[in-house]
Amino acid sequence: MSKTVFVSGATGFIATHIVNDLLQAGYKVIGSSRSVEKGEELKKQFNNNPQLSMVVVKDIAQEGAFDEAFAKYGKEISVVLHTASPFTFNVKDYEKDLLIPAVNGTKFILNAIKKYAADNVEHVVITSSMAAVADVKQMATPITLTEESWNNQTWEGCRTDPVTAYCASKLFAERAAWEFLKENKDQVNFTLSTVNPGYVYGPQMFVDASKKVLNTSSEIINQIVHATEESQIMEICGPYIDVRDVSKAHLAAFEKKECYGQRLLLAEGMHASQDILDIINEDFPQLKGKIPVGKPGSGSEILAKNCKVDNRKSKQLLGFPFRSLKQTVDDSVKQILEVEGRL
Incomplete structure (x- = not known):
């Protein structure tokens, strides 16, 4: 008999x-x-694969959001991967739209496990983020981030802008998971791990040709592909990872005992938006002269002023190599151009 894995937010990019x-x-x-x-x-x-079934959870922020699903399937679920959490900057009420759903969604799925599946669920993996490790201000300083690092925002202080609020939402949601396990260790049997990716790029699992705007991180590359030579490109800087490696890490997080109880920092390296521009201009001649060039080769100067990530521990625990920025960007752009018939 194969194990049954519950995946919240199963239609998302990751x-x-x-x-x-x-x-x-x-x-x-x-x-x-x-x-x-x-x-x-x-x-x-997924071609109506009989191994895949779906349930509806309309609003993860509502009390008891996951109760119906776990009341029905709890006795057969062995592993829970909680990926559902709001990731958008197009919000006005930071507490209502970002902070509360992220924290409550985590609390409510763990409570549902405790109520209906405490004897069955062996492992829980929370999709956290490098945003829980450091916020954008911390990342813009020459510090070194490790598995022991945490975003230093407060609930009151984070509601200044959508990016800061989003970063804090990941912080408080992850904290809530570790605190739940500590407080309920005698009432549940599962191990907990978190997966903390940086900027997540890479191809979509399924392509929708009618979808012009992609998920928040993929849209960074999508906007460059559809830019003009004069376009202003959003300045970004931070750790990057390929979505396929993020997925692989979720499986390793519950399949490998070494990963139990760990925060797994997913970053192959640091990058700036200039690095993405350089790769696309070099590898896609059909776009050269049509998209911005910025200041070629200046990415390293930008990165010199920013944080470093030392995730050697996570890489060793996971035991597989991550894809390079070049491969990730190339695969992302190829997919976009193929869909549009431009490759």
Whole structure:
């Protein structure tokens, strides 16, 4: 009998890769989506694989959001991968739209496990973020971040702008998970790990040609591909990782005993938006002269002023190499151009 894995937010950018990897590895998957329609669409994308079933969780911020799903399936679920959390900067009420859903969603899925699946669930993996390790201000200073580092924002102080609020939402959600385990260690049997990726790039698991705007991190590359020579490119700087490596890490987080109880920092290196521009201009001649060039080769100067990530511990625990920025960007751009018939 194959194990059953519950994946919250199964229709998301990272989650669809996770579902694919789980099915390929022979697991049964129960995914949650916000509507019946989204769940049915995902099942179709996976060719109605009988190993995949879907449940509806309309609003992760609502008390008891996951209770119905775990009351029904809790006795067969062995592993829970909690990927559902808001990731958008297009919000006005930071507490209502970012902070509360992230924290409550984490608390409510853990409470549902405690109520309906405490004897069955062996492992829980939370999709956290490098944003829980440091916020943008910390990342803009010459410090070294490790698995022991934490974003230093407060609930009151983080509601200044959407980026800071989002970073804090990941911080408080992850803290809530570790605190829950500490407070309920005698009432649940699961191990906990968190996966903390930086900027997540890479190809979409499924392509929708009608979708002009991609998920928040992929949209950074998408906007460059569709820019003009005079366009102003959003200045970014921070750790990067490929979505396929993020997915692989979620499986390793519960399959490898070494990963139990660990924060797994996912970053192959640091990058600036200039580095992405340089790769695209060099590797895609059909775009050269049509998109900005910026200041070629200046990415290293920008990075010299910013933080470093020392995640040697995480890389050793996971035991597999991460993809380079070049491969990640190239695969992302190829997919976009193929969909548009420009490759």
